[in-house]
Amino acid sequence: MEQKVRTFVKQYHLLEEGDRIVLGLSGGMDSMCLLFLLLQWRKERKLEILAVHVDHQIRGEAARKDAAFVEQICKEKNVEYRLFREDVEGIAKKKKLSVEEAGREIRRELFQSEQKRWGGSKIALAHHRNDHAETLLFHLARGCGLKGLGGIAPVEGQIIRPLLCLERREIEAYVKQRQIPYREDATNQDLAYARNRIRRQILPELETVNEKALLHFWETSQRAKKAWAFLEKEADRWYRLCRKKEEGRLLLKEEEYRKIPEELREYVLQKFLWEGAGKRKDITAVHIGLLEELWGKQSGRKHCLPYRLDALRTPEGIELYPAEKEEGKRPGEEKPPAVQMRIFEKQEEVTIFPQNPYTKWFDYDKIESNVKIRHREAGDYLTIDRAGGRQKLKQYFINEKIPQRQRDAIWLAADGHHILWVIGYRQNQGYQVTDRTKRILEIKVDGGNHNGRAD
Amino acid sequence: MEQKVRTFVKQYHLLEEGDRIVLGLSGGMDSMCLLFLLLQWRKERKLEILAVHVDHQIRGEAARKDAAFVEQICKEKNVEYRLFREDVEGIAKKKKLSVEEAGREIRRELFQSEQKRWGGSKIALAHHRNDHAETLLFHLARGCGLKGLGGIAPVEGQIIRPLLCLERREIEAYVKQRQIPYREDATNQDLAYARNRIRRQILPELETVNEKALLHFWETSQRAKKAWAFLEKEADRWYRLCRKKEEGRLLLKEEEYRKIPEELREYVLQKFLWEGAGKRKDITAVHIGLLEELWGKQSGRKHCLPYRLDALRTPEGIELYPAEKEEGKRPGEEKPPAVQMRIFEKQEEVTIFPQNPYTKWFDYDKIESNVKIRHREAGDYLTIDRAGGRQKLKQYFINEKIPQRQRDAIWLAADGHHILWVIGYRQNQGYQVTDRTKRILEIKVDGGNHNGRAD
Incomplete structure (x- = not known):
């Protein structure tokens, strides 16, 4: 096993003599295995190691024990270390990320800032072949290009992953044989995380389909990466x-x-x-x-x-x-509302439309020219039925009993003289998203908050 | 749904006016859906259809009912049909294939021969997005290059797959809505088949990771294919x-x-x-x-x-x-044994070595020149211990009490004068497959049956 890692480290030039390595050390099996391997090479390669441990404040007592365990090991082995506590759940909520994603982001930022502060040359992470396969499947499920098929890489900027040549069971066997201490990570058990489903249910199934599945995933990845x-x-x-x-x-x-x-x-x-x-x-x-x-x-x-x-x-x-400034702005008038537009492919099963009255969806392929946000112009019209029947915008204003003096101040989303949306009032039937819609244009007025009304 | 298939058929030019289509019709949901779609287009596109049904003789009574069902539907709908019975299990055993692989092969051959006989222009199969994702995962698990990442294609020679734009649930919904009759395929339930594990356990899990997983698999596939x-x-x-x-x-x-x-x-x-x-x-x-x-x-x-x-x-x-003829052949002597050599990468966990005495494995990277099958020559030697200690071949013959007159007739696998294998007798310790072995040279003498002995 050690030989395999040595060969891999050499193949990808992961370590050089005198490297100063920031090691992400959770205290779990994988990172402890990596710590012990690095310790073994410390003298012969003149490495210096800084272990960085992050307590995600999710698992309370268990997390404190993890930190204590890491501290004790580092003291025993004479390894510099830093312990951090971060409110991952809070940050996840704020950044609208899953707890797992937020944790990953926070750890990465901490490793990088510690690397700078300490003058480290590299950041070592303990990802292995199972993590690689998991990432590959996750990318595939979420949609990716050729690049995403590469999965995780042995080298990525200053990050190195020396264990990426090993399967989890090899690490397990080595840790057992060498009696390397480690602590179980309880969050690994939680199947609610998408990645945990891949890790604990899908990958083991795939290994029953072909026992070399992890190796084959790796090989195919390398080919895709090269391509x-x-x-x-x-x-x-x-x-x-x-x-x-x-x-x-x-x-x-x-x-x-x-x-x-x-x-x-x-x-x-x-x-x-x-x-x-x-x-x-x-x-x-x-x-x-x-x-x-x-x-x-x-x-x-x-x-x-x-x-x-x-x-x-x-x-x-x-x-x-x-893009040009939205037209229709007249001297002395209020500024046009800030408008965000986004085009995306309609998913087959879209049934939930935005409920926010200042976020609207339109069938992008029905738009003939270029959407502009402006005030009314002579010749503006709406489509009022599916057969394409037209109504003058003026008539609409009259029907809706909108006072004359307000009409000039109302913002419109216009496709030529065809009005998509009387902002704050009504959306044109003619651009409705239907079963046949392929691409959706989303227009958000003032982040979805502005009412577009001048009253 | 119909519109989606029409668009797909157009995009990949799957159908032309006047096509004569051989349809693989199991009677299951997918192929029945395809039959009904083709029937709908039969008139407008002047299609002719020949349904081919294969009874695999695995499911006894149920299979006979499938055939009867297909026959009845075809008569009702005025579609030409052919029913075949094939001993798939027997053929699988003979060809050393899984029953599923053998079934696929047999069906493909039958469809092709029927196509020729009937003068068909195309063979239509009812594979869908789930089949595509399943194949992609199967290829990944088994190891593949970029080409394998393409999964199954809408067009492959004369085969067309018009439903490859649909997910199984879309077919299910359509068949239900249109009240299209079909029969459940009991073999689909059997988890012993590798592909069934993917189909019934892994794919549903992946869809919980990302509900658009099948679509994303398809899109990534198309990119890989293009690359x-x-x-x-x-x-x-x-x-x-x-x-x-x-x-x-x-x-x-x-x-x-x-x-x-x-x-x-x-x-x-x-x-x-x-x-x-x-x-x-x-x-x-x-x-x-x-x-x-x-x-x-x-x-x-x-x-x-x-x-x-x-x-x-x-x-x-x-x-x-x-390759040059094996050397060492002398006039009047028997022909050298037929030898097959194969080089392959050692899988990490290889622990089972060939038990057949006429199939041997060697550490390929220890071989210095080129392996030849020949009779003895002056200077031949064996390695007898791990330290590389040598023994003359002559001494070996003496120790083994092999009579003088037989020695010239014994076949050897030789690396220069270094003997890998005294065929039928002993294998050289020096070329043994060990933990460090990366590539294995397999030598089979007469398909593993020849004893190599001249006595």
Whole structure:
């Protein structure tokens, strides 16, 4: 077993002589195993170790005992250590994360800050093959690209995972044989956590399907990772050939784009969006799909994208630029409400629509031009029945008994002269989300709080 | 639901007007759903349908009822049909397949032969998203490359799978709503089948982790498939630049090979092996690894590969050619035994060694030159202890009291003058498979039956 880890450490260059290692030490079997391995190599490799333990304040007495146990072991073994207490549940609630996710995030932040403070060269974590397979399955279930198929990596920035070559049972056997002390983690037993279901129910089942399942997961992951690296590299090369930046606009040149192998195009579009938005988060397959669609459209067609980005089809290609200010603003008037728009794919079973009156959903594919937030203009109309019957906006105001003086102040979400939404009043039937809807446009006015009414 | 299938059929060009469709019809929910959809389209698309039902002779009375049910429905709906009875268990035993695998193989062969006989243009199967996810997980557990991550495809040769856009529960709902009759398949309940475990235990668990798991599996699959197609295409282009064929030898040119992006090399080596062997089966990552290793070796080094193929390092690159006849054959003597060699990675827990005296395992990495099957030569020796102590082969024969006249007739597996195996007698301690063994060379003499003895 030790030999296996040594080979793995060498293969991925995980340790160098003189490394100063921050070790995440929960006191559980895996991290204790890693501690003992590092201790064994401490002298021969001139390693220095700082153990960092985080009490999540979830398990009360048990957690205090964990901390005491870690402290005692570190003293015995002459290892520097730090103990932290964090209100994980509170933070989870605040950040709207699961307790498990919040715990992971908090630990990671602590390890990194301790690494900086202590001048550590690496952060060692005790993940193993079961964790890898679990992550892979979790990614698969949640949806992922090739990159996500890579699971967890032996090296990730300054984080190293020397036990990623071992299955849990190998660690178990080693810890038993060497009589390495450890404490059971009670939260591991809780099947409510999605990951625990994978860990404790799905993986053991998969191992009955094929006893080498964990190894095979690993091997396939490594292949997917390699493929992803290649595609990324190729897409990058193409992207650099296609892009052009000028006067705050980012252009993807059509002539060059057409030469890109079909399989790489979505990767190139993704890079384009990443650069245009200046962010990677929330750029999804839907937005890539919108750009793909634009190639087939006439010059002048536009799509709204996240981060108030607009994509415009031009004779040269596709341009990305910050969305124009909402129109309809007149001198002396109040500012238009802050509006967030989001486009996403409709899940088959969507039956619950937003209840908040200032968050509305529309069938994105029924929108013909580009949605603008503005005041009323001559020619505005609503659709009032499924057959497409029209009503003038003016008539609507009259029917609703909205006084003349207020009408100019009401905000509208408009698709040309077709009104999607009289904000704060009614939503147009013509854009309703139906069984056939594929993509939904969500419009939120002032974070869903503004009533849009001028009264 | 119907609309979804129509869109899917259009997207993948599954049906054309006038198609003659062989439908695999078990009588279960999925295939009955597909039958009814096809019937609905029969007129508008001018389809002709031939239903083929296979009774696996496993479920006795229930199976006869299935066949009767299919017959009745087909008569009612005016659909041509054929019923077959096959001894799946017997065939499984003979072919050393699981009953499920054998069933699949038999069905596929029957569908194809019926397609030919009837002049069908397509074979329609009722696989859905759950089957896709099941196959994907099965591939992952069993080990696969990018290609395997693709799961099952909407089109595969002449096979089409129009329901691959649906989850089982959608089919269930539709069948219920339309009151489509079907029969429960009792074998589906049997958890002993690996695939049934995935189907009935693992997938439902994964759906509790993420309710869109099946959709996400599909999407990730499609990405992996696209990536694989690209890598294949690129590898193919490179392979054509690198390969050269002359006088029964296939050469991979070093100069060109070195230019190949690192991530593509294994794909190129695989193509090289496929072409050299004239087969794809049994060419594994191990053999690709052997070729990779050869690049670092001196000219003149050789590796044995499956299908009696030798790989030779030359100054120009790597050559593949049919293995030379085993040496040591002298005029008038009996033919050397048929020998099969196979190299594979040692699984961590291998504890069971072949019990058959004519099948032996050796530590492949301890072999220095190239294994030959021959008779004795001057200078032959054995290793008799772990320290590497030697014994002359002659001395061994004397100790074993093997008469002089027999010694020349005994077959040996030799690594230079180092004897791995005195076939039919003893195996050399020096090549023993140990904890450190990574790759195993298996030698089978006459399919494991020949005793190698000349007496």
